[in-house]
Amino acid sequence: MQDKKIRECIEKIKIGNRSDIKIANNEIGLIWSGIKRESEKSREFVNIFISEFGNFEGINGESNKIAFIGSLKYAFMRANEFDDCFESCKRFVLYCMCNDSGHIRQAMIHSSEYLIMFLNLRPSDFDIEKYGEKYFIKNRERFGKFIWDLEQMADHYNKKEYNKYKYIESLPPSVYKSLEKMRYDLVENGYRREIYQKYKDAKLSEILPQLTFKYTTLGADTIKDGFICDTCKKEKNRLGSSNPIAKKPKMICEDCAIDGYMDSYGYKTHEAAAARRRRLFDVGYLFQDFVADRYLTENNISSIGKLEFEEIQAVFMLGKDMYNMLFDKGDKIELEEIFDQKDIEKKLKAVLDNGEFDWEFFRKSIKK
Numbered sequence: 001m002q003d004k005k006i007r008e009c010i011e012k013i014k015i016g017n018r019s020d021i022k023i024a025n026n027e028i029g030l031i032w033s034g035i036k037r038e039s040e041k042s043r044e045f046v047n048i049f050i051s052e053f054g055n056f057e058g059i060n061g062e063s064n065k066i067a068f069i070g071s072l073k074y075a076f077m078r079a080n081e082f083d084d085c086f087e088s089c090k091r092f093v094l095y096c097m098c099n100d101s102g103h104i105r106q107a108m109i110h111s112s113e114y115l116i117m118f119l120n121l122r123p124s125d126f127d128i129e130k131y132g133e134k135y136f137i138k139n140r141e142r143f144g145k146f147i148w149d150l151e152q153m154a155d156h157y158n159k160k161e162y163n164k165y166k167y168i169e170s171l172p173p174s175v176y177k178s179l180e181k182m183r184y185d186l187v188e189n190g191y192r193r194e195i196y197q198k199y200k201d202a203k204l205s206e207i208l209p210q211l212t213f214k215y216t217t218l219g220a221d222t223i224k225d226g227f228i229c230d231t232c233k234k235e236k237n238r239l240g241s242s243n244p245i246a247k248k249p250k251m252i253c254e255d256c257a258i259d260g261y262m263d264s265y266g267y268k269t270h271e272a273a274a275a276r277r278r279r280l281f282d283v284g285y286l287f288q289d290f291v292a293d294r295y296l297t298e299n300n301i302s303s304i305g306k307l308e309f310e311e312i313q314a315v316f317m318l319g320k321d322m323y324n325m326l327f328d329k330g331d332k333i334e335l336e337e338i339f340d341q342k343d344i345e346k347k348l349k350a351v352l353d354n355g356e357f358d359w360e361f362f363r364k365s366i367k368k
């Protein structure tokens with residue numbers, strides 16, 4: 001009964017005018033206040049909102065999208081009670097923060113505070129009896145990861161021309177500015193900043209394990225005859241980065257590229273930077289392997305050795321395109337930073353298993 005009422009209210013928020021929205025929000029607020037914390041009802045309440053995330057793009061008009069984001073504060077205040085709910089809400093926050101509309105991003109900056117506000121980070125005498133130390137460690141971890149993800153996203157959207165601005169406020173409107181604003185708002189407060197700094201220090205020393213592959217061959221592009229690195233001026237084989245469209249392309253060796261990565265992100269050691277940087281490529285490779293596996297299985301091919309070179313290339317290219325299509329930057333960052341390969345695989349497979357392939361069409365397209 002309550003579920004139906006909440007869904008009706010959300011519907012009003014998605015299509016109604018200002019006064020409809022106001023009434024609907026009041027009703028949701030009333031229901032919200034009557035639900036006991038950490039109860040099954042509370043979980044259902046949050047999940048109704050989460051089930052709407054997939055329909056967000058279908059909401060007509062910016063003002064109704066903004067109204068929906070506004071109403072999320074009720075779900076956000078409860079999301080911390082359940083691990084999966086918190087994760088889903090966090091992903092949606094990051095998703096909306098990449099929206100082209102500054103109004104939508106601003107609405108999310110406002111709502112996101114509710115997601116963090118109820119994360120109990122510091123025990124009071126009363127709380128420590130009720131929850132125990134583990135609970136607070138978990139919440140600090142969630143908070144740290146949230147801010148960390150925001151920072152990574154901001155790095156992705158950062159541009160050289162933003163360097164000249166000293167204050168966030170003076171930056172031109174952009175996804176980068178909104179992300180920085182959200183981050184600033186959330187860690188401004190002294191003890192939050194302290195908690196985040198601890199999290200960040202640990203993160204920057206962490207050495208992520210090397211992923212292993214079934215088909216993809218590991219490692220950087222190697223140049224057999226060697227080349228002189230533009231940075232260290234030594235003769236090297238492993239290429240870290242190069243700009244193939246430049247007139248005189250700069251060739252930088254892998255070690256120097258890792259050092260550069262270490263500097264720009266503040267990693268504590270070369271090893272930690274190298275391991276994190278590898279993940280930028282390796283999670284995509286892992287996905288390519290899965291696509292290749294699926295190709296072999298569904299076409300009754302016993303091993304990859306039975307394929308023509310062009311066919312192998314086309315399958316891996318398909319895997320690469322799909323990876324870029326199915327996962328946005330936020331998804332990728334999240335995947336790259338999962339410590340255990342098994343947990344990354346679970347997430348990749350969950351997405352891949354959802355899709356169906358038209359292999360006949362695919363094979364025809366290679367033959368051309």
Ligand SMILES: [Zn+2]
Pocket residue numbers: 229230231232233234236252253254255256257
């Ligand atoms: Zn070098």
